[in-house]
Amino acid sequence: NAGVTQTPKFQVLKTGQSMTLQCAQDMNHEYMSWYRQDPGMGLRLIHYSVGAGITDQGEVPNGYNVSRSTTEDFPLRLLSAAPSQTSVYFCASSSPGGTGAEQYFGPGTRLTVT
Amino acid sequence: SQQGEEDPQALSIQEGENATMNCSYKTSINNLQWYRQNSGRGLVHLILIRSNEREKHSGRLRVTLDTSKKSSSLLITASRAADTASYFCATGRSSNTGKLIFGQGTTLQVKP
Numbered sequence: 506n507a508g509v510t511q512t513p514k515f516q517v518l519k520t521g522q523s524m525t526l527q528c529a530q531d532m533n534h535e536y537m538s539w540y541r542q543d544p545g546m547g548l549r550l551i552h553y554s555v556g557a558g559i560t561d562q563g564e565v566p567n568g569y570n571v572s573r574s575t576t577e578d579f580p581l582r583l584l585s586a587a588p589s590q591t592s593v594y595f596c597a598s599s600s601p602g603g604t605g606a607e608q609y610f611g612p613g614t615r616l617t618v619t
Numbered sequence: 620s621q622q623g624e625e626d627p628q629a630l631s632i633q634e635g636e637n638a639t640m641n642c643s644y645k646t647s648i649n650n651l652q653w654y655r656q657n658s659g660r661g662l663v664h665l666i667l668i669r670s671n672e673r674e675k676h677s678g679r680l681r682v683t684l685d686t687s688k689k690s691s692s693l694l695i696t697a698s699r700a701a702d703t704a705s706y707f708c709a710t711g712r713s714s715n716t717g718k719l720i721f722g723q724g725t726t727l728q729v730k731p
Binding site: 509538540545546547548549550553563564595597606607608609610611612613 | 650652654660661662663664667707709711718719720721722723724
């Protein structure tokens with residue numbers, strides 16, 4: 506299993522540009538989430554999904570869109586990039602059940618908006 | 620706003636010593652989890668403790684949970700240089716959403 510994969514690893518955007526961060530998992534997990542990590546801030550939840558076709562907002566959803574058309578994929582779209590969106594973005598997946606909700610993280614995408 | 624606050628923000632110890640990190644949270648929870656992040660990498664799950672549990676062990680890790688004080692602690696015994704990393708607590712209000720709220724983390728340095 507590849508686990509959770511994210512592409513690209515690094516990206517530089519100009520203010521106002523749009524782009525999609527890709528996330529895929531091959532563990533057949535129902536739950537997927539997007540977080541951003543800023544220095545000294547820990548991780549903040551952007552959007553999450555409990556299954557294909559179902560998404561919901563997290564703590565900091567403004568400026569981001571998501572969709573979940575398949576179990577495997579959960580792309581994050583930046584509609585019009587702003588310097589405040591410079592961050593490291595992590596995708597995570599998990600599975601419901603009695604063993605709990607431990608999440609598996611991808612390696613991250615480091616985004617710089619100039 | 621973030622759910623958890625961690626203390627201390629940074630910790631530096633010698634190899635072989637024990638490291639203790641604390642986490643406080645604000646609302647009722649279903650579970651509390653601890654994650655490790657090595658520099659420049661993604662997070663790795665360490666241990667999960669449910670709201671009806673008080674203590675849990677996994678290898679050199681010991682986690683306690685006090686729901687009356689809304690706090691948890693992570694103890695790493697006999698630390699090693701390889702334990703150098705950032706450690707985050709995360710709380711889940713339900714096991715049915717995969718939604719976690721993270722603390723700001725404790726940066727641990729273990730000197731050889």
